Amino acid sequence: MTEPDEMLDCRGQRCPLPVIALARRLGGLPIGAVLRVLADDPAAAGDIPAWCRMRGQEYLGALTVDGVAAFDVRRAR
Amino acid sequence: MVATLDSVYLDAAAAAPLHPAAREALGAALEDGWADPGKLYAQARRARQLLDAARGATAEVIGVRPEELTFCASGTDACHLAVRGVLQGRQRAGRSFVHSTVEHSAILHAAGAHRRLGGAVVAVPVDRFGQVTPDAFAAAVSVPGVAGAALMSANHEVGTLQPLAEVATACAAAGVPLIVDAVQSVGRAPVPAGWSVLVASAHKWGGPAGVGLLAIRTGVRFATDGTERPEAVSLPLAVGAAASLRAAAAEVDAEAARLRPLVDRIRTVVAETVPDVEVVGHPVSRLPHLVTFSCLYVDGEALLHALDRRGFAVSSGSSCTSSTLRPSHVLEAMGVLSHGNVRVSLHRGVTEQQVDRFLAELPGIVASVRAEAGVLGL
Numbered sequence: 001m002t003e004p005d006e007m008l009d010c011r012g013q014r015c016p017l018p019v020i021a022l023a024r025r026l027g028g029l030p031i032g033a034v035l036r037v038l039a040d041d042p043a044a045a046g047d048i049p050a051w052c053r054m055r056g057q058e059y060l061g062a063l064t065v066d067g068v069a070a071f072d073v074r075r076a077r
Numbered sequence: 078m079v080a081t082l083d084s085v086y087l088d089a090a091a092a093a094p095l096h097p098a099a100r101e102a103l104g105a106a107l108e109d110g111w112a113d114p115g116k117l118y119a120q121a122r123r124a125r126q127l128l129d130a131a132r133g134a135t136a137e138v139i140g141v142r143p144e145e146l147t148f149c150a151s152g153t154d155a156c157h158l159a160v161r162g163v164l165q166g167r168q169r170a171g172r173s174f175v176h177s178t179v180e181h182s183a184i185l186h187a188a189g190a191h192r193r194l195g196g197a198v199v200a201v202p203v204d205r206f207g208q209v210t211p212d213a214f215a216a217a218v219s220v221p222g223v224a225g226a227a228l229m230s231a232n233h234e235v236g237t238l239q240p241l242a243e244v245a246t247a248c249a250a251a252g253v254p255l256i257v258d259a260v261q262s263v264g265r266a267p268v269p270a271g272w273s274v275l276v277a278s279a280h281k282w283g284g285p286a287g288v289g290l291l292a293i294r295t296g297v298r299f300a301t302d303g304t305e306r307p308e309a310v311s312l313p314l315a316v317g318a319a320a321s322l323r324a325a326a327a328e329v330d331a332e333a334a335r336l337r338p339l340v341d342r343i344r345t346v347v348a349e350t351v352p353d354v355e356v357v358g359h360p361v362s363r364l365p366h367l368v369t370f371s372c373l374y375v376d377g378e379a380l381l382h383a384l385d386r387r388g389f390a391v392s393s394g395s396s397c398t399s400s401t402l403r404p405s406h407v408l409e410a411m412g413v414l415s416h417g418n419v420r421v422s423l424h425r426g427v428t429e430q431q432v433d434r435f436l437a438e439l440p441g442i443v444a445s446v447r448a449e450a451g452v453l454g455l
Contacts, residue, residue, distance in 0.1 A: 017417035
């Protein structure tokens with residue numbers, strides 16, 4: 001997995017807050033940039049890829065960072 | 078405030094309002110069927126007659142012989158009995174239980190109990206619409222050591238029908254008994270074929286709460302765990318369940334023809350009028366009365382409260398509305414948006430005008446919840 005350009009810490013946030021934070025932050029990054037979202041809410045695992053699909057952004061996959069679920073998203077447009 | 082609004086109940090998939098036929102039969106059975114049907118006097122014989130007639134009428138709708146049908150305390154109760162009975166009855170064939178990832182939690186909990194007893198559990202995945210592929214299910218039941226399988230007729234959260242005919246054929250070819258949880262479809266759609274054990278629940282078709290059906294085909298190896306128990310059902314409730322099932326079965330085609338276009342209208346209009354919404358479930362292969370969608374950036378609980386304030390009773394698979402704070406395993410397995418989720422399920426009392434009022438008000442309600450959260454236009 002490539003190193004992300006930015007990290008977004010959404011630990012402790014419940015749905016739909018991580019997706020809202022992702023939508024806000026990704027819009028401020030240049031096209032092609034990768035944002036890594038740390039989120040421990042179990043809904044994030046489904047909702048982040050679903051958001052990418054609905055918004056035409058590129059979902060790169062999930063990983064674990066220091067025991068916390070993380071999700072990489074590339075700004076595609 | 079709410080009292081002045083026309084209250085619109087759109088959660089029939091949780092519990093349908095009592096069918097008039099159920100109310101009438103229940104009242105009559107309370108008057109006439111209060112005696113212990115096992116005793117040897119006139120009142121008992123009357124009670125026995127009522128119970129036998131209820132079983133006969135129910136069995137006829139389900140398509141089984143009366144002796145193949147057991148009344149249970151609920152659909153959940155029937156699911157647990159079905160899974161345990163099939164798996165224990167086939168212990169010598171194997172210890173593995175196959176089911177789809179979108180089964181009702183009653184089946185999943187029974188699977189969990191099986192796992193705790195040392196059994197194996199195989200969950201067959203679903204696609205974006207919530208359907209298993211028959212080939213994948215067939216492959217899962219064709220390996221050695223499978224004691225039983227479970228596949229629902231239709232999903233309780235998104236309404237998607239499963240390819241039961243193909244799966245039943247595959248199970249039969251593999252010699253694996255198939256449990257069909259038909260809780261959401263009985264009384265709403267034709268009773269499926271090809272199953273070994275079928276489960277249903279009266280309060281989903283307009284019968285009283287507290288009656289589940291367990292139908293076990295003759296010849297299916299079914300263990301009762303050495304705890305053979307008398308049929309645990311309230312006689313008047315069983316009579317009410319039977320009368321309403323017969324009534325629901327008689328109007329099943331007409332109601333489906335009336336509700337299906339309303340569900341199609343909800344699917345179309347919601348997608349057109351609510352920004353950033355995902356309508357989920359299969360577009361065609363679906364129950365006639367149930368529709369589900371998810372609204373981006375919306376807290377499911379806030380949305381349910383906002384709808385309730387406008388008189389609309391709906392339900393949600395979003396994690397913030399569940400006691401476990403986990404998103405619905407169904408939406409998770411389908412890979413669709415789980416937050417801001419709304420399930421609308423119609424019944425015989427819902428009118429076109431009520432659906433149109435819901436559709437007229439929904440965009441404004443979603444917008445106001447989004448505005449409150451500061452996510453409008455995000």
